[in-house]
Amino acid sequence: MTVLELKGLTKTFGKTVAAQDISFELEAGEVFGFIGPNGAGKSTTLRMIIGALAPDSGEILMDGKTVAGNRHYKQNIAYVPGDVNLWGNLTGEEVIRFFMEVRGYTDTARKDHLIAQFRLDSKKKCKTYSKGNRQKVALICAFLSDARLLIFDEPTSGLDPLMERTFHEQLSSAKAEGRSILLSSHILSEVEKLADRIAIIREGRIIETGPLETLRHITRTEYIVKAGQNLAEMQKLPYVHDYEETGDGTHMRIDNDSVGEFLEALALHQPHHLETLPPRLEDIFMRYYEDGSVPS
């Protein structure tokens, strides 16, 4: 079931095109990773979904119905902004209680559990909080809610690794409950670990959408080779990148569409050990950004 669908969303600020023709869908129980560097248009897209920005053109559908003119659709959304300045004179506890009140949640045991899980000192005033602590407050508010769609804008950028793990656990259990998650990030390992499908955004346009597996074909695979002969001349080949000789063998990255040629060339050097590493999101990402064009 499609929970959220974006159709050709475009948003410009003056002459800057912040988002252009953004389209994707989000299914129930799916984690959708939305990746791109700072300023690529991730936050603009998310903020159009939550209604802070009005799209210049395009349409947002929730459960198959357009959200324009429907003021109740937000009841199904919980949003965690990239950086939120909380009310300085309220304590974390008071902010969380406020969100519980306005959304009508009464499960204080779950609240206390989440506060403990995220190790938040909720008695302190928000103005004393670091970025990570402010994010924890917003994350707790979101995980407390029963919203069917959770939207996170770079949620872990201020969290320590331990809290990142707590976040991943909470995210997984939300997913297990059948909730949909839209996760924007520039931390690729995170998205790789959590997302079922991803969209890559660059300069306001989505340049690739799909499950991670299908995106991997457009990237390079890393090979570790040990051979009887010197491999040095292979680095002259056009499809060989990042050639490096180390203690455990010779590392090189090969364009996936040239694997056949690569293996033919390699065979001449009498390899006796061949190991491949699965492509990482980083590689997909870097390739798009280095080349400045969409690989075929």
Next chain:
Amino acid sequence: MNAFIGLTLRDVWLRVLLWIVGISALTLIVPFAFEGLYSSEQEREVLRQTLDNPALIAMIGPVPEGAYTIAVMFSHEMLVFMAIIHGLFGIMIANAASRRMEDQGLVEYVNSAGITRQTIFMTQLLLGTGMNVLLGIVIFLGTYLSPDDSFTLVGCTLYAAGTSLFGLMFYTLTLVFAQLLPSSEWTFGMALAILLLLYLYRAITDVVSPEMSVVSPYNWLTRLEPFASNEAVWLLPFLLIVVLIGLAWVLFSRRDLGDAYFSMNLNKKPRTIGSYPRLMIGSMKVLTASWLIGMMLIGASYGSIFGDLDAFINENAFLADSMAASGEDPIGQFISVLIMITSVIGVIPALMVSGRILREEKHGRLEWLESAGMRRTRMLLGHGLYAIIVGFAGILIALLGMYGASMTVEGIDMTAGDYVIAAINYSAGVVLFVGLSMLLIGLRARLHFVVWFYLLFTFFINYLGLILGLDDAWLLATPFHHLAAMPSEEMAWTPWLAILGIGIVLSGAGVMLFRRRDVG
């Protein structure tokens, strides 16, 4: 050190420049206006007579002895009043260059990069001194070059030095508060409170017992008597600045960065805040409470001079006769002026409340709240309604304070009920200003400053227009002019309804626009 001064200057130079241009312009147009309006000695003498009454002494200070030349008139009418603005300039910039920088973590950051506390403090002092000296030079040159001969070299020097030292004193006082208090909001609030309380103290004592007034720095300026007796000795009390600088340095050098000598943290049980209005009202508690107290003080201080007003009218047989002949009640007229000025001041807290929603927007909270299902139109309406309530309550409290302080005075036949009606009358103006504020918020966050300009304009037209004798055309552009000048005029419901109606239409338009615009 030079690098840090450069950095600080780049941060504040535009604000400093705007203040200097604004203050100089405001000061320097007046000699020229007077030149045209009061060129003959007789005209000036008539004005001097008009100004020599308790209500106006409370506003601008006692009337000086000796010849009432254009320059004397200028310093009499401008000095005390402009001092408030010089003080405000000092407070705002000092706060920006000290506690605000510290709240943002910048002081700690540059300190970690090897810039010592001495350098930071010296930079703050240099900025304060430099900007006030620059302003002093501009004002000195401007007044000295004005066409009238009565602007003497000594007089111009004293006027410029007096106002600059006044500004610098509040600059250094703010630096002291920046060490004592835990945030830039507290620092600003406290320094502003002192600035206004000293003004009110001077207003009362100038009328009731002029000797006591000397405690207030405003009175030092009055006693300078620039262009008349030129009592330069009254610059000496400003040596207090040296003490304030020493104190600020001692306090700054002995505390942790980000710490304060008074912490305002009251540990309480967590509150449960169930709705946005309650959150909004709670977060503006200190703001509204201090304004309501301030409004009461303003009202009470004006009320406390009504007795002298009465005595003055009785002593001045000529004025009483001429007023009686024209069928006007002189006391009623003075009270009307005071009530209107008080009401214009009462708009300030209302605009602070309505404009506060922009802080929610700027900090990214508005969209977060919205994503949790709260509607922004409701939030804006909440701010608008609360602004009107606060504005009305402030005016009401001020007028009741006025009533309370003047209860024992005979010859004023105004009941508490009359004051309440006057408050209701002028609150239509509050609605109009809040409506304009909401319209601007609906259009674009950045436009909101326009409403403040309009209020400042209204204040000057109504306050100075009285003294400068401005054209009626100017007055027509302010809402308060159209409302009945109670109590000297009867309550008039037609203009009241009209202004109220305009206010409501503006706020409605603001809410509609706000629903559609991008936030954040």
